[in-house]
Amino acid sequence: MTTRDSKDSDLERSLTLLWAGRARGKRGPRSRLSVELIAQAAVRVADADGLEALSMQRIATELGYSTMSLYNHVPSKDLLLEVAADVGAGAPPELDDAADLRQSVRQWAGALWAGFHRRPWILRVPLDHAPVGPNQLAWLDRLLRPLLAAGLAGGEARAAALHLTAVVRGTAQISTSMAGEYKRDDGIPHTDADLTHVVAELIDPEDYPALTAVHAAEVADRRSEQPGVLPFELGFGVDRFLDGLESWVADRGVS
Amino acid sequence: MTTRDSKDSDLERSLTLLWAGRARGKRGPRSRLSVELIAQAAVRVADADGLEALSMQRIATELGYSTMSLYNHVPSKDLLLEVAADVGAGAPPELDDAADLRQSVRQWAGALWAGFHRRPWILRVPLDHAPVGPNQLAWLDRLLRPLLAAGLAGGEARAAALHLTAVVRGTAQISTSMAGEYKRDDGIPHTDADLTHVVAELIDPEDYPALTAVHAAEVADRRSEQPGVLPFELGFGVDRFLDGLESWVADRGVS
DNA sequence: CTAAAACTATGTACGTCATACGTTTATATG
DNA sequence: CATATAAACGTATGACGTACATAGTTTTAG
Structure with missing residues (x-):
């Protein structure tokens, strides 16, 4: 450390290291x-x-x-x-140039989401400074393009990109950490879905009223989610954010 | 590990461990x-x-x-x-019951943001499963209250809460990792703000056009940010999200 | 063409870490 | 009072990152 x-x-x-221009012609063994x-x-x-x-x-x-x-x-x-x-992290996906803001962002977020699920360990690598790797910057660049094209100012685009990166990262962090199964002492494995129930029995509804209320809400069936579409847990927030972004650029266009 | x-x-x-009901009356030394x-x-x-x-x-x-x-x-x-x-993490802030959704969420996000900056190490603790600690759940509960009060359905409130948690977490993760100063070989310390310039010189504008374009955007003066107000990098995204959320519940109310 | 210089790969060694295990000591229960 | 049991301690183990010295290899200077 x-x-x-x-x-x-x-x-x-x-x-x-990251941008190593391949130099050759030094002494010593190859x-x-x-x-x-x-x-x-x-x-x-x-x-x-x-x-x-x-x-x-x-x-x-x-x-x-x-x-x-x-x-x-x-x-x-x-x-x-x-x-x-x-x-x-690999190279970011090529985004359809003909797509509008919403489609592009959803595509980008879906790809990043998938990437984090393929390699959950990336989320565990401690972040020591702003991203400087070629691929990390490529992902950022790909996201910035549709944001700028939609009419956002430079600072706004940066903030929006940060927002989206953070959302996918953070949500994936929680999502992947819940992916594992646990074995109980009785040998019956249970997922984090049950975990919610265990917690629900522990907590006092007086102290956690909202949690208790929300607990009843049905969990979306994970099998019904098509690939290429964002899962509800991620998609709902991204869509609301995009709603807000779109009306922001619309209002901006008027003034 | x-x-x-x-x-x-x-x-x-x-x-x-986390919910240890203090039991006493066992053998052995106190x-x-x-x-x-x-x-x-x-x-x-x-x-x-x-x-x-x-x-x-x-x-x-x-x-x-x-x-x-x-x-x-x-x-x-x-x-x-x-x-x-x-x-x-400590206890979450008491939110003003009279406040509307936007005020409540901003207050909550600001408090969490401040907390992460006071204790950056919390962001480094590996997330091994869904939050189950009393304080973590208390933070979640506090956020869920105004979301439910605003009229969101259970699943929507959960997704929105996840979104906001992820945003603050992720943004703080990047923000705190950039807080440190670096000493160059020449002894002159430089911050991550300069880092952007170093990178700007490394990258090929052909490969990273959007990054290059955004790079020119002026960085907000950090000293001009009042405490209690979200910094632009976090606030812009949260506000856009809230815009989208509000119109969502408004449309919902009509049907 | 030779010799020095510089670089790669290896082996050994050190300090730090989490933690398993055995021993001692203090306490609460029969 | 006796005994079971848990707390605190000391020692020991194996894994880890990496400093350092050495041996070997290739390029370059003379």
Whole structure:
């Protein structure tokens, strides 16, 4: 773990690592290892066994090298994690240019949502500074395009993009953490859906009246959700936000 | 780190830990230690030196006990973290009953935003399942009240609450990670604001057209933001969402 | 063509961490 | 009072990140 004041040149290192212009012509043996290879191995390990299984030693054996060899290409595990997260994010989807704001945003959000569910470990990688990775920035850029095209000002587009990123990230964080099943002592597995019931019995309706009221609300059937459409838990909020955004640009167009 | 399938009874333990009905009358020596004391010590350490400084040994010495004594009251560090996060969150603010939806939500979001900035380490605590802590549920309940009062259906209120929680969480995560200052090799510290410029020079405007366009947008002066009012980066999105929510309930009221 | 310089890969070693386990000590119940 | 039981402690283990010294390899300077 990097201490807080050793952030010194980590940032510079992040940048040169992430944007490494492939240079060659130095002395010493040709390196058979590289940042890319290491990052890809890290992604493979995290995909297979999760973030907690991702150790330098594990990556090294995965690649068939000694543990310390990695440090010839990567200054620390923290930095490697950052690179791995960017690599794992992959390229954003191409958005249909003919689509309107709502369609574009929904498509973007759906893709990000799907990505977070394919690689939940990305959500566990600690965020140490503003996004600077090529892929992270590409995702941001893709979202900004329809926002700007819809007529938002620069600052507004930035804020809207931040809002949407945060929503998908945060919702996915909660959603993926609830995905696992638990085994009770009696051996019967139960999901987080039941968890709500357990909690419902624990809490005093006097202290949590709204929670108790909402608890009765039926949970949407997850199987009825088509792929490509946002699930209700995410879609409702995004749609309300888009309603507000659209009327904002409409009012703006009048003045 | 807890492996993914050892989640077995962790959940049960979480619940009994978090909702511990104080029982007394067992054998053995009176325990001078308790979950609450340990959690409070953990909060103190994290407040002082961050999450990465929070070790069992550190907490123990902080309290003047041996490391292993803690395990008489807490089954694992993961669980302790969960409790500490709930304790650190504290009680939600009392919302003005006379306030309308927009005012209430803004007040709630502002309080949560402030809380995350006071204790950034809470955002680093890995989310292992749906919120079950007394304080976490209290925050949720407080938000649900005005949403229900405004006329939202149960499922809608839940989705809206999730949306808002995710937004504040996610935005704060990015905001607090940018709060630190970095020292460059030349010794001149620079903030993440400059970071944008560094990146701006790295990227190819062809690949990131929208980013480049937005980059010119002036950054709001942070000092001009009054306390109690949401900062623009958070407020713009929340306001657009509220616009959409309000028109949603208005249309609903007609049918 | 040689030798120095620089870089890669490896092995060893250290400090820190969470936590399993055994021992001692104090207490409440029979 | 005796005994079961839990609290606190000390020691020990295995995994981890990574500093450092070494050996080996390739490029470049003379």
